[in-house]
Amino acid sequence: MTGLHDYGGLLMGSRLKRLSEALYAGVDDIYREQGIQLSSRCFPILFLLRDNGALSITDLAGRLGQSHPALSQMSRKLLAEGVVAEKADAKDERRRLLLLSKKGQALMERLGPVWKAVEGAVDELFGAEFGAVLGRVDGALEERPFAKRVRARLRVHAGAAVEIIPFEARYREDFKRLNIEWLEKHFYVEAIDHEVLSHPEQNILKPGGHIFLARLEGEIVGTCSLIRGRRGFELSKMAVTGRYQGLSIGQRLIDAAIATFQKAGKGILFLETNSKLKPAIRLYERNGFEHAERPEASHYQRSDVYMVYRPTAERGKGHD
The missing domain is CATH 3.40.630.30 (Gcn5-related N-acetyltransferase (GNAT))
Structure with a gap:
């Protein structure tokens, strides 16, 4: 039976999405075993808040490459769980900033061993250099979006014809x-x-x-x-x-x-x-x-x- 891998790079987006869903699901299983009900999709926000301090929804959306509405929805979940808090921006009181709460800080410290195990499992599956490859791809796409790369190849094909x-x-x-x-x-x-x-x-x-x-x-x-x-x-x-x-x-x-x-x-x-x-x-x-x-x-x-x-x-x- 034909699978997605038989189409090579043509269905790379679908293959990567399926892999991403499998990784998210696996990490969510581990979190539930640890008594944590938060989705693993929320943790990029927590990492950024831990490493950068208080940030606005707009800042988070820009750094994560996600839409403002999606980040707003996830931030509401995190606020409801009590792992983040919010405060007014000292430079603009109309602007709200998110930051880790004490509960969130304790959670991040507690999950350190879990994340080491996750990283080890990822290296086992993809090799230790996989993260570097993803970094290069991210940088290359920022410099020249994927659609432009496809259009350039189409022009070459059309030019030959x-x-x-x-x-x-x-x-x-x-x-x-x-x-x-x-x-x-x-x-x-x-x-x-x-x-x-x-x-x-x-x-x-x-x-x-x-x-x-x-x-x-x-x-x-x-x-x-x-x-x-x-x-x-x-x-x-x-x-x-x-x-x-x-x-x-x-x-x-x-x-x-x-x-x-x-x-x-x-x-x-x-x-x-x-x-x-x-x-x-x-x-x-x-x-x-x-x-x-x-x-x-x-x-x-x-x-x-x-x-x-x-x-x-x-x-x-x-x-x-």
């Missing part, structure tokens, strides 16, 4: 949509944009240019173009939809464009952009584009940066 394909007429509206989305987010749509994006076959492909599309599970999620001109090719019309940022789609598109330009072997490869798009500029720089003097006026009002692609062998030799 991205296809870079050539333009097809059926994707004409996707090409336009992605670029309009990008322009409206960062600038505005100029007249030249409307013309080129509405008729990509006539304005890009027919003169000898290329359009690249990034497809993920049948959806077009990114694009860029090589527009043929007098001096070579312009890398242009680069856009990746916001929902799929972080999958290195822009890098994949640039790789395809550079490879196509290198096969053509004619002229230069340049681009125009805006200085406020710093992440994009860093991406271009990493791929061999260098800042250069503009040889002629830009056909975009938004452009204030001109860059030229320099193959590795040519970098550092100066500009044309």
Whole structure:
């Protein structure tokens, strides 16, 4: 019969919860044998009060990673048992603090041998290093929550599934949509944009240019173009939809464009952009584009940066 362990880490939360319940139940049995009716779930509060002195419910909730209502409910049980007391905060009389009562202090002293036995049993089950492992996991999750770790792996998986394909007429509206989305987010749509994006076959492909599309599970999620001109090719019309940022789609598109330009072997490869798009500029720089003097006026009002692609062998030799 299949058990939870057969699913590995996929059901780790369920397995840990079951182990936690078993440990709580075992310790509760021992407490009852000692004549103590308190649940073992209440004792983290008692440990914190013993070691830190008086604390508020808010302080306890934050240190234990539990909700304020849950801590309030447990504190009422402890108050009813007489093992904790409460007092007003000297700095704010409206704020109540919990502290160990004399009965609570006596209880903590009495249970010392029991806790040593519990620790020994835990070490027997999990090994003496288990506590250190839990500490490392706690610290790692504070630094980077579990959901973020899962999302990062999903992005890697999705990135591997991205296809870079050539333009097809059926994707004409996707090409336009992605670029309009990008322009409206960062600038505005100029007249030249409307013309080129509405008729990509006539304005890009027919003169000898290329359009690249990034497809993920049948959806077009990114694009860029090589527009043929007098001096070579312009890398242009680069856009990746916001929902799929972080999958290195822009890098994949640039790789395809550079490879196509290198096969053509004619002229230069340049681009125009805006200085406020710093992440994009860093991406271009990493791929061999260098800042250069503009040889002629830009056909975009938004452009204030001109860059030229320099193959590795040519970098550092100066500009044309």
